[in-house]
Amino acid sequence: xxxxxxxxxxxxxxKAACSQCNLRELCLPYGLTEDEVAxxxxxxxxxxxxxxxxHLYRAGDPFEALYAIKIGFFKTDIxxxxxxxxVTGFQMAGEILGMDGIGTEVHTCNSIALExxxxxxxxxxxxxxxxxxxxxxxxxxxxxxxxxxxxxHGVMMLLGTMRAEERLAAFLLNLSQRFTARxxxxxxxxxRMTREEIGSYLGLKLETVSRAFSRFQEExxxxxxxxxxxxxxxxxxxxxxxxxxx
Amino acid sequence: xxxxxxxxxxxxxxKAACSQCNLRELCLPYGLTEDEVAxxxxxxxxxxxxxxxxHLYRAGDPFEALYAIKIGFFKTDIxxxxxxxxVTGFQMAGEILGMDGIGTEVHTCNSIALExxxxxxxxxxxxxxxxxxxxxxxxxxxxxxxxxxxxxHGVMMLLGTMRAEERLAAFLLNLSQRFTARxxxxxxxxxRMTREEIGSYLGLKLETVSRAFSRFQEExxxxxxxxxxxxxxxxxxxxxxxxxxx
DNA sequence: GGTGCACGTTGACCCAGATCAAACGGCCTG
DNA sequence: CAGGCCGTTTGATCTGGGTCAACGTGCACC
Numbered sequence: 146x147x148x149x150x151x152x153x154x155x156x157x158x159x160k161a162a163c164s165q166c167n168l169r170e171l172c173l174p175y176g177l178t179e180d181e182v183a184x185x186x187x188x189x190x191x192x193x194x195x196x197x198x199x200h201l202y203r204a205g206d207p208f209e210a211l212y213a214i215k216i217g218f219f220k221t222d223i224x225x226x227x228x229x230x231x232v233t234g235f236q237m238a239g240e241i242l243g244m245d246g247i248g249t250e251v252h253t254c255n256s257i258a259l260e261x262x263x264x265x266x267x268x269x270x271x272x273x274x275x276x277x278x279x280x281x282x283x284x285x286x287x288x289x290x291x292x293x294x295x296x297x298h299g300v301m302m303l304l305g306t307m308r309a310e311e312r313l314a315a316f317l318l319n320l321s322q323r324f325t326a327r328x329x330x331x332x333x334x335x336x337r338m339t340r341e342e343i344g345s346y347l348g349l350k351l352e353t354v355s356r357a358f359s360r361f362q363e364e365x366x367x368x369x370x371x372x373x374x375x376x377x378x379x380x381x382x383x384x385x386x387x388x389x390x391x
Numbered sequence: 392x393x394x395x396x397x398x399x400x401x402x403x404x405x406k407a408a409c410s411q412c413n414l415r416e417l418c419l420p421y422g423l424t425e426d427e428v429a430x431x432x433x434x435x436x437x438x439x440x441x442x443x444x445x446h447l448y449r450a451g452d453p454f455e456a457l458y459a460i461k462i463g464f465f466k467t468d469i470x471x472x473x474x475x476x477x478v479t480g481f482q483m484a485g486e487i488l489g490m491d492g493i494g495t496e497v498h499t500c501n502s503i504a505l506e507x508x509x510x511x512x513x514x515x516x517x518x519x520x521x522x523x524x525x526x527x528x529x530x531x532x533x534x535x536x537x538x539x540x541x542x543x544h545g546v547m548m549l550l551g552t553m554r555a556e557e558r559l560a561a562f563l564l565n566l567s568q569r570f571t572a573r574x575x576x577x578x579x580x581x582x583r584m585t586r587e588e589i590g591s592y593l594g595l596k597l598e599t600v601s602r603a604f605s606r607f608q609e610e611x612x613x614x615x616x617x618x619x620x621x622x623x624x625x626x627x628x629x630x631x632x633x634x635x636x637x
Numbered sequence: 638g639g640t641g642c643a644c645g646t647t648g649a650c651c652c653a654g655a656t657c658a659a660a661c662g663g664c665c666t667g
Numbered sequence: 668c669a670g671g672c673c674g675t676t677t678g679a680t681c682t683g684g685g686t687c688a689a690c691g692t693g694c695a696c697c
Contacts (some may be wrong), residue, residue: 223544223548225548225552225633226633227633227634229548229552230552231547231548231551231552233544233547233548244536244537244540245537245540245541245544246537247533247534247536247537248534248535248536248537248538248540248541249537249538249541253541253544254544273526273529273530273533276523276529277522277523277524277526277529278523280519280523283519283522283523284519287493287519287536288493288494289494290490290493290494290533290536290537290540291490291491291492291493291494291495291536292494292495293540294490294491294494294536294539294540294543295491295494295495295499297540297543297544297546297547298469298479298491298499298500298543300543300547301477301479301543301546301547301550302469302471302475302477302479304547304550304551304594305477305550305591305592305593305594306471306475306476306477306594308683308684309683309684339643339644339645340644340645340646341644341645345551346551347551348550348551348552349684349685350684350685350686351644351645352645352646352647352684352685352686353683353684353685355645355646355647356646356647356684358645358646359646359647371644371645371692371693387471387472387473388473554653554654555653555654585673585674585675586674586675586676587674587675595654595655596654596655596656597674597675598654598655598656598675598676598677599653599654599655601674601675601676601677602654602676602677604675604676605676605677617662617663617674617675
């Protein structure tokens, strides 16, 4: 590529502006007054674009900032020395990445864009500074972290007690619900991740994920074409979850 | 019982005093100056004693405070409507309980004492207030929450990718390391939980846990008598973890 | 507009861990 | 000190999902 990788652009357009962002209600600015959001605007650094497959950060990178997803879709994963890895989460617009790094000042997982994406950089020392000034920001940030803990407990439950089809049903319902919150259709969506990535997240092999999709389709619960999913029987999927194994 | 359950005692002895506590370096006061710890003393409410089996809080209880374990041992668990449950963690002295409740203002899991225990009540609004004043407290609290997230990722890894014996080895090494940090022997300790609770945490049935213990003993890795564990070959246990399945 | 390759599906077989069952041991209580 | 009970161990058998293998399929890139 002959051009330098920093392309001269209108800088004001690169600067994140929470006050103008349609994700305000899902993201950090939630619950802030206009005045307070303006202060957050000052804090949030440049936006950053990532191509599909690019790392936002890697395990071992020094922790400096949190990242709010403006556009796109990410996964986080952990890689053990012996080669085993596990997807620990999928993140979509309005969600915050990077909180794994606060405790050790080093990131403990990898964050990878699953489609072309755009994130807002939130330098962490400044975030702490501002949340000492703005009570609502402080409290909301604590809520975001707490919810991440609760989400993780849900995944532990899923991995520890659920059967393959229950896991996949839970996964689909969770995606559906999150897409809905972002104004997309609850019934119809496009999976950004491969069967293998779904399997890794759910503690299953890709073949098992594929078979479960086929079974759901046979049973008329969903229709699947490649990565395109349509939920035909929401209640049926939910029923799968609340049923005792056996 | 004829006596009321609030027994008149010297009130100053009931009041928590971080400044006097030998867990300072493991708990919230970590990294604070003497002055700052004194402020924390004012914030931390009464201590509370719990008998073995008693709930510290239940899923659904309104969230009001965090709890620092002064003495004792706890488990947290989640119960689904269909009766399935999962232990999400075991907590020991110096660790903080209750962070699951911040996000929704309601606790999302149960916290139960596995032995007679004593905790310090940290009213959350006051903690947020003080951490707006004391930078080090704010930052340390964020670290504590972040580490909980990272711990949960570790459990997800364990549940998603490890075989039964690897899970148990990881569990024993983790306990050993945490006991060590508290000044107890790394080789020898008493399990506060049943085989069933270990199994629930590790996504295994109690019979599988029992068999894995027996196998470890046959192989000379540990000795087990009831809940008394002695680690004989730490390196051997570690090797179990880094080996590829099959 | 082919063609290569990554991703996905499906089938056959296998095994780790679940399930079912029985017996044991330490402890608490009467 | 007997009896009962909870937690644990151990054995026998079963099975959900893993593993291995072959074959489709759609998209990206010449």
